Amino acid sequence: MSKLGLSQDKINQARQEAKIVADHTQAFIDKHTTDSVERTIVRLLGVDGINEFDIPIPNLVVDFLKHHHDPSIGIAQMLAYYIKKHNTTLDDIVAKITKETLPPQTIEPLSKEEVKKQLFPYYEKQMKAIVAQRATRDKFKQMHKLDRPMLYVIVATGNIYEDVTQAKAAAKQGADVIAVIRTTGQSLLDYVPYGPTTEGFGGTYATQENFRIMRKALDEVSIQEQRYIHLVNYASGLCMPEIAAMGAIERLDMMLNDSLYGILFRDINMERTFIDQYFSRVISAYASITINTGEDNYLTTSDALQEAHTVLASQFINEQFALRAKMPPHLMGLGHAFEIDPTIEDGFLYEYAQALMAREIFPEAPLKYMPPTKHMTGDIFKGYAQNTLFNIITSTTNQSIHLLGMLTEAVHTPFMSDRYLAIENAKMINQTMKHFGDEITFKKDGKIQSRAQNVLHDAHKLIKDINKDGLFDSLSKGVFAGIKRKKDGGKGRLGVYQKDPSYANPIIDDMLDSLKEVN
Amino acid sequence: MGYNLDNKIKDTNKNNKNILPYGDTMNDGKVQLSFTLPVKNDEKGYQAALKTAQNMTLENVMIADSITLEEEFTMYIAYGTLTNGVNYDDIHVEEAVKHTLSKDEIEEKIKLHFDKPIVVVGASTGTDAHTVGIDAIMNMKGFAGHYGLERYKGIDTYNLGSQVENEDLVQFAKDKNADVLLISQTVTQKDVHIKNLIHLIELLEAEQMRKDFLVIIGGARITGSLAKELGFDAGFGPKKFAEDVATFFVEELINQKSIKNQ
Numbered sequence: 063m064s065k066l067g068l069s070q071d072k073i074n075q076a077r078q079e080a081k082i083v084a085d086h087t088q089a090f091i092d093k094h095t096t097d098s099v100e101r102t103i104v105r106l107l108g109v110d111g112i113n114e115f116d117i118p119i120p121n122l123v124v125d126f127l128k129h130h131h132d133p134s135i136g137i138a139q140m141l142a143y144y145i146k147k148h149n150t151t152l153d154d155i156v157a158k159i160t161k162e163t164l165p166p167q168t169i170e171p172l173s174k175e176e177v178k179k180q181l182f183p184y185y186e187k188q189m190k191a192i193v194a195q196r197a198t199r200d201k202f203k204q205m206h207k208l209d210r211p212m213l214y215v216i217v218a219t220g221n222i223y224e225d226v227t228q229a230k231a232a233a234k235q236g237a238d239v240i241a242v243i244r245t246t247g248q249s250l251l252d253y254v255p256y257g258p259t260t261e262g263f264g265g266t267y268a269t270q271e272n273f274r275i276m277r278k279a280l281d282e283v284s285i286q287e288q289r290y291i292h293l294v295n296y297a298s299g300l301c302m303p304e305i306a307a308m309g310a311i312e313r314l315d316m317m318l319n320d321s322l323y324g325i326l327f328r329d330i331n332m333e334r335t336f337i338d339q340y341f342s343r344v345i346s347a348y349a350s351i352t353i354n355t356g357e358d359n360y361l362t363t364s365d366a367l368q369e370a371h372t373v374l375a376s377q378f379i380n381e382q383f384a385l386r387a388k389m390p391p392h393l394m395g396l397g398h399a400f401e402i403d404p405t406i407e408d409g410f411l412y413e414y415a416q417a418l419m420a421r422e423i424f425p426e427a428p429l430k431y432m433p434p435t436k437h438m439t440g441d442i443f444k445g446y447a448q449n450t451l452f453n454i455i456t457s458t459t460n461q462s463i464h465l466l467g468m469l470t471e472a473v474h475t476p477f478m479s480d481r482y483l484a485i486e487n488a489k490m491i492n493q494t495m496k497h498f499g500d501e502i503t504f505k506k507d508g509k510i511q512s513r514a515q516n517v518l519h520d521a522h523k524l525i526k527d528i529n530k531d532g533l534f535d536s537l538s539k540g541v542f543a544g545i546k547r548k549k550d551g552g553k554g555r556l557g558v559y560q561k562d563p564s565y566a567n568p569i570i571d572d573m574l575d576s577l578k579e580v581n
Numbered sequence: 582m583g584y585n586l587d588n589k590i591k592d593t594n595k596n597n598k599n600i601l602p603y604g605d606t607m608n609d610g611k612v613q614l615s616f617t618l619p620v621k622n623d624e625k626g627y628q629a630a631l632k633t634a635q636n637m638t639l640e641n642v643m644i645a646d647s648i649t650l651e652e653e654f655t656m657y658i659a660y661g662t663l664t665n666g667v668n669y670d671d672i673h674v675e676e677a678v679k680h681t682l683s684k685d686e687i688e689e690k691i692k693l694h695f696d697k698p699i700v701v702v703g704a705s706t707g708t709d710a711h712t713v714g715i716d717a718i719m720n721m722k723g724f725a726g727h728y729g730l731e732r733y734k735g736i737d738t739y740n741l742g743s744q745v746e747n748e749d750l751v752q753f754a755k756d757k758n759a760d761v762l763l764i765s766q767t768v769t770q771k772d773v774h775i776k777n778l779i780h781l782i783e784l785l786e787a788e789q790m791r792k793d794f795l796v797i798i799g800g801a802r803i804t805g806s807l808a809k810e811l812g813f814d815a816g817f818g819p820k821k822f823a824e825d826v827a828t829f830f831v832e833e834l835i836n837q838k839s840i841k842n843q
Contacts, residue, residue: 363720
């Protein structure tokens with residue numbers, strides 16, 4: 063029974079409209095591939111490392127395909143062909159490509175079954191490793207079952223070893239989730255940097271080695287604390303699926319993963335990133351990694367009171383894209399945020415309505431709720447009060463992933479003490495208001511109920527409009543965050559290819575088959 | 582523990598030659614602060630905290646609380662008294678704008694003095710991913726009830742967003758024949774914003790384009806003095822809005838025109 067008096071019919075209608083939006087886009091996705099998708103296949107075949115100029119080997123392999131062959135056949139077809147033709151191993155072919163000693167030949171495409179037969183021994187190893195990591199995570203999670211929102215903090219020193227110090231401290235203070243913020247600009251790199259890194263601006267490079275270093279440190283703390291500490295990074299930007307694959311192998315637990323965010327806020331080409339997102343979500347679903355979507359960001363440029371429905375509309379659409387990647391609802395960390403101007407009368411009531419509405423509409427989703435940022439001023443005392451209001455809503459409407467607000471937001475990246483104060487504030491609210499949400503109901507057609515109903519109504523209308531124009535054209539009209547992006551604009555557009563009939567990606571086929579059995 | 586009541590304040594008259602922090606009595610010099618030391622939360626740590634506060638020239642230091650953040654990290658909440666004040670009369674401030682005009686007044690001035698729109702190109706440059714600052718000044722909606730430049734008649738705006746390289750910004754400004762460049766630096770780490778700002782000025786000078794544009798910076802940690810020191814025309818910190826920025830560049834462009842016409 064809805065506490066907000068939301069109509070289930072209306073919710074179903076909105077969901078149905080969103081399904082059509084996603085189906086149309088998916089039809090496009092299914093016909094195309096990208097540079098990053100192909101490099102992900104190479105990585106999942108077990109190829110890693112860099113050459114003497116620091117160029118990642120997966121890039122070199124895919125570049126070979128692009129220079130000497132028609133990229134529309136896909137990297138799996140090419141590698142399978144050379145392995146079979148030379149009667150040799152993948153390692154041998156990759157080594158020859160790296161040393162530039164492989165003479166390009168005219169490829170006569172193999173059947174998809176034959177491609178799979180040639181490559182299965184290589185990718186099977188990574189698939190098994192991912193399944194094993196899933197089991198390890200499940201075992202860790204047995205230690206302690208959480209009955210409250212997960213406390214999520216960020217570290218952003220730029221140096222992975224310094225990040226480890228900060229992350230361990232935060233975990234010991236009570237954080238359940240550690241996100242290693244990426245260095246600014248990484249989303250626009252068309253390759254994934256390699257090895258441990260100690261230099262970054264506003265964050266740390268996402269590399270597989272950095273993932274490994276942080277995972278190891280957090281596993282140690284998890285055992286000490288008898289509580290699993292989750293690790294977060296970003297499967298986003300131009301290398302979205304590659305980073306999803308790295309995260310799956312290294313047992314990350316959550317991935318920021320939202321092509322709408324990349325399109326709007328990083329000006330990444332929409333065709334490219336929707337194709338990338340699909341593969342990355344299949345990988346994350348297979349690895350049981352929770353995704354985090356980025357709707358909260360819309361409210362940093364648009365007004366939270368006027369544009370609340372755009373957040374809900376986008377959540378509906380993101381849910382449908384996740385379903386198409388065979389992702390179960392309990393992995394869909396749909397995003398939203400507490401961003402109403404604190405001078406607005408009854409602003410708290412509207413925030414309450416929005417948060418509870420998301421909870422009711424997506425009952426199984428581990429909702430990701432973001433703290434105030436836009437109206438944080440540098441007045442740390444006022445900021446601490448704003449964060450307390452945010453924490454009350456997070457706790458009493460049962461949000462799942464609780465991004466902790468820092469009192470020094472808008473001043474600097476968090477001090478160790480800022481994180482401590484944030485955790486203490488959240489703990490106090492969780493403790494003193496534990497069953498508050500269960501105890502209260504709302505006045506029929508009062509401010510809170512009406513607000514939620516209106517937002518749902520407007521969201522439904524917006525999704526219908528998006529359906530009329532199609533998602534790509536709607537984005538070019540600026541439906542989200544007031545930002546307009548052209549279908550043929552943005553970064554990474556040149557790395558998109560229509561698939562040849564002979565195109566093969568046996569890894570995604572196997573992952574989808576296995577996910578079908580689960581769901 | 583508690584305030585030291587024996588330490589009487591001699592003179593409770595406000596003295597502009599020696600301005601001190603105000604707790605609850607004029608000239609009491611009371612300061613509150615918190616800091617973290619990478620030490621254990623014990624007696625030795627407490628003494629280290631006292632000495633830390635004394636190093637800041639605080640007297641009558643009181644450590645109100647010590648909180649364990651981790652085994653080897655302790656946060657202290659400290660109070661103390663400053664006796665060495667500042668000479669308020671000696672302070673001179675770079676104010677880019679003395680009297681901020683309203684949006685209507687600015688539009689009127691533009692109409693009167695310019696026959697084509699003023700072209701403003703803005704961006705959050707370098708590694709800075711935040712667009713809050715530049716959006717607040719430039720976007721239609723503006724911030725806190727102050728409309729952004731995009732809504733002004735007689736001003737053409739181009740907001741390039743975040744993480745824009747200085748080279749790209751300059752090229753764009755050249756292509757659009759810009760009059761004004763607005764650079765936003767919101768959140769920065771290890772003073773990277775200073776390096777980035779210096780780089781922009783060097784780039785403009787190398788291209789012999791420094792005089793082609795009014796170049797204005799803004800951001801949470803930007804002041805007018807910093808802007809001048811780095812070679813910019815003006816700088817705007819917190820609590821400045823589109824009107825402040827527009828008043829400055831409209832008046833400055835009018836000044837430049839009248840100098841040229843002489």
